[in-house]
Amino acid sequence: MNEYTTVTVERKDGLAVIALNRPERLNAIGGGLERELGLALADVAADPGVRAVLLRGEGRAFCAGGDVKDMSGRAENSAENETGPSPAQQVYQLLHGRRILETILSVPQPIVAAVHGYAMGLGATIALFCDVVIAAEDAQFADTHVAVGLVAGDGGAVAWPLAMPLGAAKYYLMTGDRLDGTEAARLGLVLRAVPPDRLLDEATAVARRLAEAAPLAVQGTKATVNQIVRERMNLLLDLGLTLEGGTFVSDDHREAAAAFVAKRRPEFRGR
Known part of the structure; x- marks a missing residue:
């Protein structure tokens, strides 16, 4: 088994609980979290004693998505030609963004996401690629790509329109507006919203119900339905990631990242 620093893994009575563990950064993607999450999912996928997985976040958030402070540093280095990945390398790395989504889909056991606090950008996508999503009523969902000058071209463009009406999905993807757990449940983005103090119990109960069902039937049903995903x-991801890659090295993205760190309003110029 692998050892982790940015996730924790616990197994008990057929249920594996994976917790994102960068609470000081609201579990933002960075610091090796994406890689370790993939390894943790692969570990539990290969464990015949695991019949269901519960995915949650430590601290005040499920996952705040990409670490915008890291984005700002990369953008500054790219603009000043300092050490670090070149613009071409950054785009190439972005095209591998489907790896974590493929990993989630390839886990044979059902995955239940328990979402509290922020689920932003890739954080929201990771939750929505799980098989069942239970959210706290005050959880905050958003695909924040456009807000930082990026095309919402990764898994969010896949997951949001599959889960909710197309017009609503386009609105939220193009604006980056937030919706709370209650509204997310009303629109079908999550299965149900519950009071925050009941979230873990509710999500665990759902995961245990799936763990106690006939495993071949549950896993075969998941594999069949996931063919739709x-x-x-x-259909979408190669084009979406290519377009997102173009904006990843844009002036607008650098401006958005710098404005976020400086806590000011960005000024976009379409460059």
């Missing part, structure tokens, strides 16, 4: 990924 895979088909949508094949």
